[in-house]
Amino acid sequence: MTALLSLRGVTAFYGAIQALKGVDLDVNEGEIVTLIGANGAGKSTLMMTICGNPRARDGQILYDGADISALPTHLIMRRAIAQSPEGRRIFPRMSVYENLLMGAHGRSAAEAEETMEQVFALFPRMKERATQRGGTLSGGEQQMLAIGRALMSRPRLLLLDEPSLGLAPLVVRQIFSAIRDLNRSTGLTVLLVEQNAFQALRLAHRGYVLVNGAITMAGTGPDLLARPEIRAAYLEGGH
């Protein structure tokens, strides 16, 4: 397997605070990889650093064979990378339909409409709410919209930052099974940040554990699930 995304010794800073301390991580083409870690470990920072904001200070971010760490964010995203970021970041004063169109920025109207039908098939609720303003959606609906918007660009690599946050268990299962289906049917590569470590590790092919800005463990999903230190730190009562 070839790595679609490779991080080598990546560091990132907020002013003087170092949030990433030399991260090495690979995501192979067609894989679902999950990143777990405690609050403040640097998971969201890692996702944003891949997208160039904050920029990696040292190290390399190789995507599809090229170092993208010096590119501006919008040019990184135009390389078929999409992110559904932490906090969802729905455009509050745009309709659901317009939010989705924004995801297809730069693509033709016909392509956008076609992809939108697929997103509607995945999240029928979005079709019902097409004309509603993003800011008035419920939290779960906003999460669906954020994922749908990310899919609108037809990404090769999808970055999902806590897609299950604030959702009912049934909806979480729907979203996870949607991710699995997309991965199986289209070969979509996914890097998934999750608080819900148990479900994430069961879904993912491989996982990494991030502690304090550095990777401390890596392995296949079942492998990590079986480790006692993982069970103790991230899984206790967390089903």
Place this chain on the structure above:
Amino acid sequence: MAYALQQLINGVTLGMIYGLIAVGYTMVYGIIGMINFAHGDVFMVGAFLSLISLVALSALGISSVPLALAITLILAAAIAGLYGWTIERVAYRPLRGSFRLAPLISAIGMSIVLQNFVQVSQGARAKPMPALIPGGWTLMRGEGGFAVQLSWMQIAVVVTTLVILAGFTWLVTRTPLGRAMRACEQDLKMASLLGIATDRTISLTFVIGAMLAAVAGLMFLLYYGVIDFFIGFIAGVKAFTAAVLGGVGSLPGAVLGGLAIGLIETFWSAYFSVQYKDVAAFSILVLVLIFMPTGLLGRADVEKV
């Protein structure tokens, strides 16, 4: 009654001009959260560009007034757009991410630069221009033989402004560029995560705002027939008041605020005192800021200042 109707016509005409300028303030504030103090001076530059263009065109022997106006409109808007682009590039972009007041101070500096530049290159004295579109309609005659006039000039100003605003509304609500502008306005970071070139979108916002200001400059020149290097300050503060009154960040609000300020100023001058007409606008600014900081159509969440 007739007198009031006349004031209404005058007020609407003036309000349209303020509205055009106010849109530029509100757009820039919406997208990068700064008050572009040099915007009024771009309007002033637009008025001078219009005057120069009209004089040059008549010297070139173009006698058709509509043709000369159309060429002037395009020329002034294009050159003013270049000004807007340059101002953002040299005075604001390098300061992005710096402390909050830095771009504001830079904007005030830019405003002084533009005023001095025009004062030096065009002279400090007021520049008159003969009426290009004389005549009009007499709508009615009121008591005491007072005639209510709707001049061709006013019709031209109002119609042109409405057409430009309609086109602008279409751009913002219906086109990919307009959607990108609104996306940047609502969440700059997310916009970049969707592949939008945010720097370019910000530049374009300045260009479009400057072009609208130049159109306002041409309208002002036609309407008043006299301009000087200082008109940008007064008109700028009034248009800024209009933007605040309408709710900073709201485009329909800017136009509505412009109309309100135009009407208030006109009625104030007609019934109270012409000398203190500018005081009316400034008093409104203060009152609105105290009692209604989000304006008429404003949103509660624009407290970026």
